[in-house]
Each structure stands twice: as structure tokens, then as C-alpha cells.
Amino acid sequence: xxxxxxxxxxxxxxxxxxxxxxxxxxxxxxxxxxxxxxxxxxxxxxxxxxxxxxxxxxxxxxxxxxxxxxxxxxxxxxxxxxxxxxxxxxxxxxxxxxxxxxxxxxxxxxxxxxxxxxxxxxxxxxxxxxxxxxxxxxxxxxxxxxxxxxxxxxxxxxxxxxxxxxxxxxxxxxxxxxxxxxxxxxxxxxxxxxxxxxxxxxxxxxxxxxxxxxxxxxxxxxxxxxxxxx
Amino acid sequence: xxxxxxxxxxxxxxxxxxxxxxxxxxxxxxxxxxxxxxxxxxxxxxxxxxxxxxxxxxxxxxxxxxxxxxxxxxxxxxxxxxxxxxxxxxxxxxxxxxxxxxxxxxxxxxxxxxxxxxxxxxxxxxxxxxxxxxxxxxxxxxxxxxxxxxxxxxxxxxxxxxxxxxxxxxxxxxxxxxxxxxxxxxxxxxxxxxxxxxxxxxxxxxxxxxxxxxxxxxxxxxxxxxxx
Numbered sequence: 001x002x003x004x005x006x007x008x009x010x011x012x013x014x015x016x017x018x019x020x021x022x023x024x025x026x027x028x029x030x031x032x033x034x035x036x037x038x039x040x041x042x043x044x045x046x047x048x049x050x051x052x053x054x055x056x057x058x059x060x061x062x063x064x065x066x067x068x069x070x071x072x073x074x075x076x077x078x079x080x081x082x083x084x085x086x087x088x089x090x091x092x093x094x095x096x097x098x099x100x101x102x103x104x105x106x107x108x109x110x111x112x113x114x115x116x117x118x119x120x121x122x123x124x125x126x127x128x129x130x131x132x133x134x135x136x137x138x139x140x141x142x143x144x145x146x147x148x149x150x151x152x153x154x155x156x157x158x159x160x161x162x163x164x165x166x167x168x169x170x171x172x173x174x175x176x177x178x179x180x181x182x183x184x185x186x187x188x189x190x191x192x193x194x195x196x197x198x199x200x201x202x203x204x205x206x207x208x209x210x211x212x213x214x215x216x217x218x219x220x221x222x223x224x225x226x227x228x229x230x
Numbered sequence: 231x232x233x234x235x236x237x238x239x240x241x242x243x244x245x246x247x248x249x250x251x252x253x254x255x256x257x258x259x260x261x262x263x264x265x266x267x268x269x270x271x272x273x274x275x276x277x278x279x280x281x282x283x284x285x286x287x288x289x290x291x292x293x294x295x296x297x298x299x300x301x302x303x304x305x306x307x308x309x310x311x312x313x314x315x316x317x318x319x320x321x322x323x324x325x326x327x328x329x330x331x332x333x334x335x336x337x338x339x340x341x342x343x344x345x346x347x348x349x350x351x352x353x354x355x356x357x358x359x360x361x362x363x364x365x366x367x368x369x370x371x372x373x374x375x376x377x378x379x380x381x382x383x384x385x386x387x388x389x390x391x392x393x394x395x396x397x398x399x400x401x402x403x404x405x406x407x408x409x410x411x412x413x414x415x416x417x418x419x420x421x422x423x424x425x426x427x428x429x430x431x432x433x434x435x436x437x438x439x440x441x442x443x444x445x446x447x448x449x450x451x452x453x454x455x456x457x458x
Contacts, residue, residue: 200298
């Protein structure tokens with residue numbers, strides 16, 4: 001790895017942190033997405049309206065602006081809270097700010113994906129389950145959920161790929177992820193092209209492996225269904 | 231919440247909106263200019279034609295746009311021969327590098343969108359064109375491309391909105407766009423909520439206008455073709 005002038009290890013550490021940010025954001029986005037989808041599909045008007053406002057507004061603002069708002073605004077809010085409570089100071093961890101931001105943003109996208117997936121399951125399945133006397137939770141967990149997953153997978157995989165790339169902006173609020181490590185290495189060796197291209201190769205590795213994984217998962221979940229062919 | 235400071239800085243925000251829209255327009259125009267021939271190449275059967283285009287779109291869509299911007303703006307400056315070349319005045323300017331990075335990125339995505347739309351054309355239409363004696367070029371011009379453009383309107387609308395969001399990265403290379411305006415207001419007055427929420431409001435407004443435009447375009451050019 002000498003062509004990386006000894007910075008290979010640093011880049012690998014950064015890529016692990018990038019992965020950690022992406023996975024953390026995915027977890028939050030899935031929770032928010034599920035809640036949002038159920039809210040949009042519910043019969044309660046207020047919940048529908050709230051979920052629509054969430055998806056419309058969050059998808060209309062760039063990631064960078066939301067992240068800066070959460071980070072700097074959160075810092076100000078944390079400071080004023082600490083002041084009022086008489087604590088020393090409350091620092092916003094850039095990892096937390098990044099994960100919350102990206103999770104919050106992609107929760108809006110996943111709301112739409114999961115909503116579409118729920119709607120794609122034939123309503124007869126739900127009716128039959130209710131006729132058998134299953135509770136709503138049992139219907140979700142046993143009948144609708146597993147079938148919904150197959151329809152949700154393409155949208156989930158697309159959003160996951162975008163999410164991995166969006167984590168790059170977390171380097172701008174000081175998190176030492178892959179982009180930041182590449183920047184640091186570029187600065188000390190005066191070879192930015194080398195290190196940014198190396199970072200690019202690592203991102204491509206992430207996206208390629210993710211695509212392979214999703215293709216395998218799609219195949220596995222589609223057992224028993226017939227593919228449309230012309 | 232102190233919005234007086236914001237009211238005073240509105241000219242800064244308006245200028246930022248202008249810069250954002252300029253970046254968007256330039257990137258979209260150049261991107262579409264490149265995407266058309268690339269999409270056609272991609273749909274040719276010969277692997278010599280479609281594999282290089284596939285590689286280009288794979289790399290551009292698989293890496294963050296921020297990284298692409300950095301490679302162009304900071305990365306190329308590393309090479310002596312770049313600094314000595316005639317392109318240097320352009321390659322060292324943030325404007326050019328930002329527009330180039332955005333244009334390359336949107337070109338890749340638009341190529342895939344157009345390629346998907348070209349692929350989705352019912353084959354019978356091409357056969358009919360051949361039966362009528364249309365040459366390859368005429369078929370392309372009169373049958374394939376108009377249909378492909380209409381079919382790609384929804385996806386292209388999404389791409390335009392996402393690219394508009396992407397222009398916020400121009401603030402990282404210190405171009406005076408909308409996000410940069412918010413950054414400046416934040417650093418001058420130290421009011422992060424007001425500064426960034428105002429920028430967010432502007433972005434929401436621009437997004438709504440773009441979405442409305444594309445909905446109109448779809449209503450005029452796409453929906454009449456869809457099965458009723």
C-alpha cells in the first residue's frame with residue numbers, strides 16, 4: 001500500500017466510520033419511514049396531514065442545509081439548554097448530528113417507498129387475515145409485512161445507495177469519515193487527486209457490494225413469484 | 231427568533247437564489263447536451279459503444295458528487311502539466327469546476343434516464359417505421375426520441391429537483407449560492423435557526439415551482455399518451 005504513502009490505514013478507518021453513519025441513518029430512516037407510511041395510510045386525517053407535510057418539506061430542502069441547521073442550530077439550542085440548567089456545556093457530537101440528519105431526511109423518502117409497498121400487497125390478504133381473527137399487529141407481522149418487503153426492496157436499495165453517498169457531507173461538520181481522511185491525507189502529501197480517487201474507489205466498492213447484496217435479497221424474497229417477461 | 235437580521239440580509243439571499251438558478255441551468259443544459267448522444271450510444275447493440283458509457287454512468291452514479299467536485303477542483307491542481315496547460319484559468323476557477331462537476335453528474339443520471347426510456351419503446355413502433363422506409367436517423371428523430379423524452383419526464387423532473395439540491399454543494403467551494411448566503415448570515419449574526427430556515431424556505435419555494443412546472447409538462451406531453 002505504499003502508493004498511498006502510509007495513509008491506507010487512515011482511509012480504511014474513515015470508510016468504517018462512513019459505513020457506521022450510513023447504517024445508523026438507515027436504522028433511523030426505517031423507523032421514521034415505517035411510522036410515516038402507517039400514518040399516511042391511516043384513517044386519522046391529522047396523521048395523514050402530518051406525514052404529508054413531513055415528506056413534502058423534507059424532500060424539498062437540500063441535505064446540506066438540513067445538516068447545517070441540525071448541527072449549528074442544535075449546538076445553539078444545546079448551549080442555551082445547558083445555560084438554563086446550570087450545566088457546564090453540552091457538545092453536539094458530529095456523528096449524532098450527521099446520523100440524525102440523514103436519518104431524518106431519508107425517513108421521508110422511505111415513507112413513500114414503504115407506503116407504495118404496502119399499497120402493492122393485494123387487499124384481499126389483509127381482509128382474509130382479519131376474517132381469521134388476527135389482531136392488526138398480527139396482520140402486519142404475519143401477512144402484510146413479509147409480502148410488503150418484496151415490493152419495498154427496489155426503493156430501499158436505491159435509497160440505501162443514495163444514503164451512502166450522502167454521508168460524504170458529514171465530513172463538512174467535522175466528522176472524520178472517509179472524505180475527511182482523504183482531505184487530510186491530500187493536505188499533508190499535496191496529492192489530492194490520488195487520495196480523492198482512492199476514496200472514490202472505496203465508495204464504488206461500497207455501492208457495488210450493496211447492489212450485489214440487494215440482488216441476492218431480491219432473488220430470495222421473490223421465491224414462488226413469477227417474473228414478468230415479454 | 232430574531233428575523234430583523236434576516237430582513238436586512240434578504241438581498242444576500244436573493245443573490246444566492248440567482249447564483250443557484252444559474253448553476254442549475256448551466257449544469258442541466260450541459261448535462262442534457264452530453265446525455266443525448268451518450269444515451270443513443272448506450273442503446274446501440276455493440277459493446278464498444280455501450281460499455282464505455284455504462285462505465286461512465288456507473289462511476290458517476292456510484293460516487294458522491296462532493297467527491298467529484300473535490301477531484302475536479304482540488305485534485306487536478308496537483309498535476310504540473312495541468313497547471314501549465316491553457317485550460318488552467320478555467321480549471322482553477324470555482325465556477326467552472328462546480329458547473330463541470332454538476333454537469334458531468336447530471337449527464338450520467340440523465341443518460342440512464344433517457345436510456346431507460348429508449349429501451350421502453352414498444353418494438354412494434356420501430357418495425358413500423360422500418361416498414362414505412364424510414365432510415366435509422368429519421369426513425370430516431372421522429373419516433374424514438376420524442377417518445378423517449380415524454381416517457382422520461384417524471385424521472386427527469388426528479389433529477390432536476392435533486393440537482394437543484396445538489397447545487398448547495400457549491401457553497402463548499404465558496405461560491406455565493408443560497409447555502410453560502412445562509413452560512414454568511416450565520417457567521418455574521420450567529421443566528422443559525424433563522425439563517426438556515428430562511429434558506430430552507432427559499433429552497434422549498436424553488437422546489438415547488440420546479441415540481442409544478444414538471445407536472446404541467448407531464449399533463450401536456452405525457453398523460454395524453456397513457457392508457458386511459
